[in-house]
Ligand SMILES: Nc1ncnc2c1ncn2[C@@H]1O[C@H](COP(=O)(O)OP(=O)(O)OP(=O)(O)O)[C@@H](O)[C@H]1O
């Protein structure tokens with residue numbers, strides 16, 4: 001495997017959301033700050049959205065490692081399929097109040113949730129529910145969530161909600177029938193893909209975390225190609241960089257150069273470059289920079 005060839009301890013560009021590899025661009029810092037605020041301070045609803053594959057789930061995993069669990073109870077819901085039971089069932093599963101084995105009526109679940117929230121409040125603990133992939137839960141489930149935030153004691157709301165999802169979540173929240181939940185959103189942040197400078201730093205960072213002596217080099221033109229074809233989307237950067245390492249390994253090379261990167265792009269069609277055609281101006285500039293330096297039009301080199 002290429003791990004030995006390059007001396008890595010682990011794969012530098014896996015596509016799992018592993019928080020050990022987090023690179024803190026200014027945007028990732030800001031998104032994390034918003035998530036922390038939503039979890040630690042905020043009452044009401046926090047919404048963090050971001051383009052597909054930009055690091056939302058990775059940030060949540062990082063956050064979950066740092067939570068003061070003596071003061072907070074946190075439930076995480078990901079991949080909700082409301083076809084497999086009501087949202088309330090998912091909430092109870094996430095808070096570990098229900099194992100999902102027996103049939104329990106929504107009414108009973110609701111009263112158990114209410115009792116739990118009051119108990120936690122009396123014990124000085126706050127309860128936060130983080131919903132990842134919230135763009136998939138649908139309008140009805142979002143409305144259900146809003147009703148759960150109405151459970152309160154004295155003047156305090158007992159359940160805080162953090163919604164994380166792809167840009168469609170914003171569209172969903174703009175629908176008139178969701179105005180009530182939209183108005184409860186008191187903190188929001190939108191995560192965009194990385195810019196060229198961040199992409200270069202991101203690649204360096206992941207190579208460093210993967211460990212081993214620095215025997216591999218991505219040259220600057222290769223990194224520019226990867227930026228151009230990924231448009232700075234971390235998951236696509238990972239896919240292309242991983243392919244580029246495989247190509248370099250196959251050619252018994254320790255450097256990823258322009259041709260290696262172009263080869264990697266040529267080989268990676270499914271779910272990769274072909275799906276991310278929303279070229280940014282900065283990506284277009286990158287293409288010009290490479291062309292000026294090498295005379296190669298990278299779009300033509302890859303697509304013919
Ligand atoms: N700031 C970052 N530092 C290091 N790796 C990152 C960063 N952002 C994203 N990644 C990596 O990119 C890949 C995709 O990230 P992740 O799954 O968190 O994206 P997502 O926004 O949750 O995507 P989706 O919209 O599909 O749910 C993962 O391998 C992740 O580790």
Ligand SMILES: [Mg+2]
Pocket residue numbers: 056057058132133
């Ligand atoms: Mg995700």
